[in-house]
Amino acid sequence: MTRTVMQLFDLKGKTALVTGGSRGLGLQMAHALGEAGARIMLSSRKAGDLEEATADLQAAGIDARWIAADCAKEEDIRRLADETLQRMGDIDILVNNAGAAWGAPAEDHPVEAWDKVMNLNIRGYFILSQQVAKRSMIARRSGRIINVASIAGLGGNPPEMTTIAYNTSKGAVVNFTKALGAEWGKYNITVNAICPGFFPSKMTAATLKNLGEDKLAEHAPLRRLGDDEDLKGITVLYASDAGKHITGQWLAVDGGVSVVTGG
Numbered sequence: 001m002t003r004t005v006m007q008l009f010d011l012k013g014k015t016a017l018v019t020g021g022s023r024g025l026g027l028q029m030a031h032a033l034g035e036a037g038a039r040i041m042l043s044s045r046k047a048g049d050l051e052e053a054t055a056d057l058q059a060a061g062i063d064a065r066w067i068a069a070d071c072a073k074e075e076d077i078r079r080l081a082d083e084t085l086q087r088m089g090d091i092d093i094l095v096n097n098a099g100a101a102w103g104a105p106a107e108d109h110p111v112e113a114w115d116k117v118m119n120l121n122i123r124g125y126f127i128l129s130q131q132v133a134k135r136s137m138i139a140r141r142s143g144r145i146i147n148v149a150s151i152a153g154l155g156g157n158p159p160e161m162t163t164i165a166y167n168t169s170k171g172a173v174v175n176f177t178k179a180l181g182a183e184w185g186k187y188n189i190t191v192n193a194i195c196p197g198f199f200p201s202k203m204t205a206a207t208l209k210n211l212g213e214d215k216l217a218e219h220a221p222l223r224r225l226g227d228d229e230d231l232k233g234i235t236v237l238y239a240s241d242a243g244k245h246i247t248g249q250w251l252a253v254d255g256g257v258s259v260v261t262g263g
Contacts, residue, residue, distance in 0.1 A: 017095065144240075146235065146239060191247055219261075220254065222255035
């Protein structure tokens, strides 16, 4: 029998692991998954931030827990997978969101900063996806992986924005998503990416200060930045059976910025 739309979007009985989930876009996505019925395991580096975020989710009636881990460190990633599986059982949904940025002109960009950004923003995504798939999703022939990329990964920047490592890493996330979606489709694992535009966050604070929120909003056809709801719909679509025939894809959630800039 064909399911209703509400049934297709229902995530009751599912478990989601969300990295970089203690604030900003990660916490917004965790709220979306929890509101759709999923149990949530949050992760980020700082226990205090995670305690606060978990309490926020629980206050909304969401079953949420947390594990502090640094997704730039392979041993932490493996521990995160171990503890999540031990405490929550199989992982149905993985949201790779932990990330870093670094601003510097390309000619002066420190190599160690390049390595830091690439290590967290793409290497960490690969290792955690591999761990979760091998230990939970492949054997069950079921899984949803959501990678957070960025419209910065779709092209270059205005001259005043010098984030070459970040842009490169997010471009890698887009192609990682395509390649992994193609390879793991045989296991009924979907892999998709979200490419946010400008959302007020700690990561974008310097850019917002330097360029001005109003100026950035003017570049968007919708004339505004992203808000606390704008990633919720696409997150639940990718995570649920409503999106079960979508894989290897990316979608810009940017108010139309990439349309006018050619991304």
